[in-house]
Amino acid sequence: MIAELSGALTRVGADFVVVNVGGVGYKVYAPLSVIADMPPVDNEIKLFTFTYVKEDALTLYGFSDLDQQALFELLLTVSGVGPKVALNILSVLPVEHLADAIATDNHAALVRIPGIGSKTAQRIVLELKEKIATLRWERRVERLAKPAEQEVLADVVEGLVALGYNRNDSRDAAERALSAVADKTNSAAVVREALNLLTTR
Secondary structure: OOOEEEEEEEEEOOOEEEEEEOOEEEEEEOOHHHHHOOOOOOOEEEEEEEEEEEOOEEEEEEEOOHHHHHHHHHHHOOOOOOHHHHHHHHHHOOHHHHHHHHHOOOHHHHHOOOOOOHHHHHHHHHHHHHHHHHHHHHHHHHHHOOHHHHHHHHHHHHHHHHOOOOHHHHHHHHHHHHHHOOOOOOHHHHHHHHHHHHHOO
16 A cells, blocks of 8 residues: 655646656646646655555555545545545545535535535535544644643543543543643543533533
8 A cells, every 4th residue: 555655746637647756657646736736847746645446456646635635535435436526526625625514514515516416415424524523633632732642532532432422522521621630641630520521511
């Protein structure tokens, strides 16, 4: 599985680029936003990639950042959405706009994309809404918390969910609790504070 490519840009097509890595040219399909941001030929570039394997083909898809790549992979989990459709979606909607459309049940924003009908738009929202919420929370935690604190947050959230609390409420309480306690690696202290927040609303 090829996860990243770094090399010289040798060619730019309508929906792909060719990257020379150690004398081998890799053809990588990408969203239009990525294509539009390409530097002049012969410049060095880096792409995060997803390798799509079928019986008769191996195709690379490239992205400018990990969030874009993650959304592409999430879209592929939706019934009826293949790589070309997923690429179309990311070509029309930037990552944050797409995430917002899914999070707010904005089917209209998705239906405006070529190749997306109302049923497909509904499936995308239905199947990805919780996954998008999880991805956004994980990215926020990565920016705000140290690795050890991230583990504590994850454990606390799962513990609260096991007690029957809503996952989004659990995430919010865990984050607030982590910021309130002195020892941010003490899971028990964070759980106690989170429970206090949840029960005194």
